[in-house]
Amino acid sequence: QKEVEQNSGPLSVPEGAIASLNCTYSDRGSQSFFWYRQYSGKSPELIMFIYSNGDKEDGRFTAQLNKASQYVSLLIRDSQPSDSATYLCAVTDRGQGAQKLVFGQGTRLTINP
Amino acid sequence: KAGVTQTPRYLIKTRGQQVTLSCSPISGHRSVSWYQQTPGQGLQFLFEYFSETQRNKGNFPGRFSGRQFSNSRSEMNVSTLELGDSALYLCASSLVSGGAADTQYFGPGTRLTVL
Numbered sequence: 001q002k003e004v005e006q007n008s009g010p011l012s013v014p015e016g017a018i019a020s021l022n023c024t025y026s027d028r029g030s031q032s033f034f035w036y037r038q039y040s041g042k043s044p045e046l047i048m049f050i051y052s053n054g055d056k057e058d059g060r061f062t063a064q065l066n067k068a069s070q071y072v073s074l075l076i077r078d079s080q081p082s083d084s085a086t087y088l089c090a091v092t093d094r095g096q097g098a099q100k101l102v103f104g105q106g107t108r109l110t111i112n113p
Numbered sequence: 114k115a116g117v118t119q120t121p122r123y124l125i126k127t128r129g130q131q132v133t134l135s136c137s138p139i140s141g142h143r144s145v146s147w148y149q150q151t152p153g154q155g156l157q158f159l160f161e162y163f164s165e166t167q168r169n170k171g172n173f174p175g176r177f178s179g180r181q182f183s184n185s186r187s188e189m190n191v192s193t194l195e196l197g198d199s200a201l202y203l204c205a206s207s208l209v210s211g212g213a214a215d216t217q218y219f220g221p222g223t224r225l226t227v228l
Contacts, residue, residue, distance in 0.1 A: 034216070046219075099161055
């Protein structure tokens with residue numbers, strides 16, 4: 001059973017600080033990694049994807065991937081109250097030629113003004 | 114480009130009934146996946162369709178079924194509803210398999226309540 005683990009939080013961060021969200025996965029063969037943001041009552045919204053080891057930056061967001069350690073993280077710089085949401089880590093399971101995302105339970109992030 | 118659309122947005126049914134949910138993917142996207150989200154289990158994969166074929170199915174009973182049409186629109190059906198089927202049902206579409214095209218974009222979801 002392929003698994004994705006996240007700290008469920010809640011994670012509380014002051015406004016303007018860096019929020020760090022972490023995720024580990026069990027399938028060493030996983031190739032594609034995604035971070036989604038989900039506001040309460042809404043559907044998941046894609047923030048970033050990463051395929052290669054290292055860092056990938058997009059505005060205030062940086063995704064970090066370490067395949068050897070089977071670890072993915074998301075950094076949010078200059079955190080804003082609007083970043084308060086649940087952040088979902090997802091990994092593609094491409095077994096049997098199909099496309100399927102395996103999600104972690106999500107980390108609830110609260111940015112305090 | 115219009116996003117993924119799902120209808121209806123909200124449904125209330127009683128136990129034993131059946132329900133059909135609809136999903137229209139982003140134009141040009143050929144893969145449609147369905148997920149169930151509940152507070153206890155989180156987001157769980159139901160099934161994926163590509164070119165009208167179900168390519169994979171999650172660990173759900175046979176009461177959950179789906180199909181995809183030639184225009185890539187998809188429907189899922191749940192028969193003999195149980196209280197535990199109350200959930201947010203999400204549809205996601207992606208371009209094709211492989212690389213950046215793996216990225217799935219979610220619709221707004223259908224909130225199903227079973228009484």
